[in-house]
Amino acid sequence: MTLTVAISCNSNNKKPVDNSQPIAESLGDEGFDIIKQNCIQCHANNNTFTKMIAPPLAAVKEHYLENVDNEVDFVKNMSDFLVSPNIMNSRMPNAVEKFGIMPTLGYDRNQYEAIARYIYNAELEKPDWLEKHEAESKSNMIKNSDPSNIDFLKEGKNIALSTKSILGKNLLNAIQTKGTPSALEFCNTRAIPLTDSMAVALNANIKRVSDKNRNPNNAANEEELKYIAKVKTEVANGENPSPKAIESGDKVIAYYPIMTNKMCLQCHGNTNDDISVETQSSIKKLYPHDLATGYKENELRGIWVVTMDRKE
Ligand code: HEC
Ligand code: HEC
Numbered sequence: 001m002t003l004t005v006a007i008s009c010n011s012n013n014k015k016p017v018d019n020s021q022p023i024a025e026s027l028g029d030e031g032f033d034i035i036k037q038n039c040i041q042c043h044a045n046n047n048t049f050t051k052m053i054a055p056p057l058a059a060v061k062e063h064y065l066e067n068v069d070n071e072v073d074f075v076k077n078m079s080d081f082l083v084s085p086n087i088m089n090s091r092m093p094n095a096v097e098k099f100g101i102m103p104t105l106g107y108d109r110n111q112y113e114a115i116a117r118y119i120y121n122a123e124l125e126k127p128d129w130l131e132k133h134e135a136e137s138k139s140n141m142i143k144n145s146d147p148s149n150i151d152f153l154k155e156g157k158n159i160a161l162s163t164k165s166i167l168g169k170n171l172l173n174a175i176q177t178k179g180t181p182s183a184l185e186f187c188n189t190r191a192i193p194l195t196d197s198m199a200v201a202l203n204a205n206i207k208r209v210s211d212k213n214r215n216p217n218n219a220a221n222e223e224e225l226k227y228i229a230k231v232k233t234e235v236a237n238g239e240n241p242s243p244k245a246i247e248s249g250d251k252v253i254a255y256y257p258i259m260t261n262k263m264c265l266q267c268h269g270n271t272n273d274d275i276s277v278e279t280q281s282s283i284k285k286l287y288p289h290d291l292a293t294g295y296k297e298n299e300l301r302g303i304w305v306v307t308m309d310r311k312e
Contacts, residue, residue: 031118034111036130037158037196038165042102042172045127053173054102055095058124063092071120078116083109085261100175103168104261106161150202153245156254156306159199163206163304164258166192172263180266181282187267188215202308208258210302214268214283214292224305227255231300241300250311256304260295268295 035057042054068074081089085102107115123129167189174183194204209220211228220228223246231241245254265274267283271293275283283290295301 030111031114031116032122033158034107034115034161035118037162038105039115040130041165041169045124045130052099053169053176054099055092057119060092061119061124064119067091071117074120075113075116078119079109079112082107082112082115100172101262103172103263104259105165106256106259152202152252152308153243153254155198155202156204156245156252156304156308157243157256159194159196159204159206159306160254160256160304162196163189163192163194175266180276181278184267184279184282184286204309205307207305208302209305210292212291212294213302214287214290216289218302220303223253224255224303228300228303231257231303235298235300247310250309252308252310254304254306254308256306257300258302258304260297260299260301262297264301265295265297268292268301270294270296 039057043057043060045056045058064074064078068077077091081091082105085104087093087096087101090096090101126132167187170186171183174186189206189208194200194206198204207218209218209224211220211225213219227244230244234241241257241259243254243256245252247253260268267275267279269275271280275293283293292301
């Protein structure tokens with residue numbers, strides 16, 4: 001069923017693509033880097049029989065091309081959705097019905113615009129677009145990298161966001177195939193390996209903690225609670241919560257907020273209506289001291305804590 005939708009959407013409205021320039025140089029790499037790290041996990045172009053978690057990116061592109069004839073509108077429509085994924089902004093209501101709404105990812109609008117511009121201009125229709133650009137982008141990275149000049153706040157964010165996207169993929173997949181009560185064990189980062197080259201180079205370590213933790217191992221320490229309090233104040237004042245990095249011996253520790261969206265409420269929302277009776281009883285069994293319920297959308301659920309080596 002999904003497959004048919006994706007394929008039929010693929011076949012119309014092909015946009016002529018200018019092949020004369022390599023994509024990496026003409027577009028800049030920020031959009032591509034994010035897509036590779038954080039979109040492809042769910043939006044893979046898989047024509048195998050493995051379970052689909054989301055429509056392939058090429059199918060998404062075709063849908064967004066259906067009602068626009070220029071890059072500016074394309075970028076605007078897609079960024080509107082990515083900043084705030086909800087059914088009102090959706091151009092693919094059938095996909096929302098089939099897969100559940102896409103989780104919010106936590107980039108800023110400029111980054112979403114870079115991603116959308118990349119999607120508009122890239123040849124996603126070609127099966128090897130990812131591999132091709134990856135090779136180009138890697139050689140650029142090696143050329144441009146300067147170890148004395150690492151932006152830890154940015155690298156930590158990349159690590160947190162790509163962990164988040166793998167977590168989101170596992171969670172959506174489990175909810176779709178097993179149902180929410182059995183998906184509980186998939187909201188857990190401990191099994192997610194950090195394989196990204198920068199994460200390995202920085203000897204990075206990541207965890208999630210909360211002031212209202214479900215797993216007793218995820219309780220925030222004093223320093224983390226200070227950051228949580230700061231973010232809560234920012235959110236209450238209507239500001240964008242900001243990340244923070246501190247130096248600690250030969251390490252840098254970076255903190256990033258984790259906000260709730262609608263998807264989270266089936267396990268972290270109100271016990272009277274959001275969380276089903278079955279899910280509640282599984283939670284009680286696994287986590288007798290659970291504190292992580294009663295959340296609404298767009299609240300601070302916890303934080304990412306990324307620890308990185310300071311030496312190059
Ligand atoms: C955790 C899995 C997951 C990740 C990661 C993910 N998506 Fe999605 N995305 C989905 C699902 C599921 C849908 C289909 C449901 C929907 O439309 O919301 C979707 C739909 C979309 C849509 C169509 C939305 C609509 O309904 O109009 C766009 C555009 C999109 N994704 C872009 C992206 C981009 C760009 C990234 C990376 C920055 C990304 N996605 C990362 C799961 C994911
Ligand atoms: C299927 C149920 C389920 C869903 C959906 C879910 N969670 Fe969880 N969440 C859990 C469970 C179970 C744990 C405890 C995991 C562990 O043992 O480490 C948890 C733990 C966490 C933690 C670590 C701190 C703590 O309380 O132990 C954070 C942060 C978190 N979830 C955020 C989210 C966010 C944000 C969403 C939505 C994007 C979400 N969760 C969706 C079940 C869920």
